[in-house]
């Protein structure tokens with residue numbers, strides 16, 4: 530494989546490889562046809578305008594030919610240098626190799642890090658169509674790869690799906706990120722931290738993921754808050770003026786199906802103890818939860834609510850299994866089943882556009 534950046538053209542390029550500054554060369558005309566962005570860099574509109582004016586003043590071109598179009602650069606001197614020193618070098622070499630027909634330089638398979646960098650450049654230079662012949666191989670293990678990926682890698686996969694128009698993967702991954710995204714104490718997720726391995730994300734997707742994550746967490750917290758509130762209401766001592774009817778009132782208000790305040794106290798105590806053990810208070814709001822939705826759901830599902838042991842009411846033996854009426858697991862499942870998907874109409878339109886670019890190479 531040719532590892533140089535010398536593609537044999539008249540425009541010099543600057544590249545940074547492993548921290549070293551290198552120069553290479555590209556053909557400006559093939560570059561201009563490969564990407565509208567490179568076209569602008571190589572043949573800036575003001576150069577085309579100058580050329581057009583010069584031709585007009587020389588009287589050598591008709592009025593119809595003076596239109597400044599993408600192809601009008603044939604009469605224009607291209608820029609002498611393009612600066613790619615901020616771009617990932619290996620991914621850049623791959624795209625430049627495609628543009629200059631050096632197909633031996635194109636790997637059959639790409640790891641995620643490399644694929645992600647190629648996706649970034651395809652997005653940056655609006656040239657996703659270039660990779661069409663190799664994409665199906667590069668994405669051959671896409672499904673198993675993103676499903677088994679760690680947090681940062683999942684965000685990389687989301688961007689790859691965004692650039693390469695993978696609508697199904699994008700939707701499933703975005704939904705998974707809602708359930709499995711944790712935040713730090715400032716409420717930021719890993720995609721919002723700065724550092725190696727993090728890069729561009731599709732617009733508005735992180736905001737959507739965090740908004741829906743917060744809503745789901747609020748829904749989970751509401752399950753236990755509601756349970757606690759019911760007990761607080763009935764266990765609260767009555768005002769002193771009603772003390773004479775304390776026993777009567779208390780029996781009417783108990784949540785226990787058999788009117789035993791002790792049963793309520795045991796249930797409430799085990800509920801509060803369990804919540805304390807998982808770090809949730811009745812006053813905890815969704816903003817304060819750093820773990821992800823799935824982890825919180827698992828912790829709430831793990832709560833054990835105790836009830837009163839069997840009692841004898843007169844001659845009748847009664848059991849209290851049914852006294853705690855909230856089926857926590859059912860309620861948790863209900864919240865999880867109604868979690869929204871953060872994919873917006875604008876995302877779907879972009880994904881469709883990208884997919885079209887990859888299905889009709891012009």
Ligand SMILES: [Zn+2]
Pocket residue numbers: 785786787788789792793836837848849852
């Ligand atoms: Zn009971």
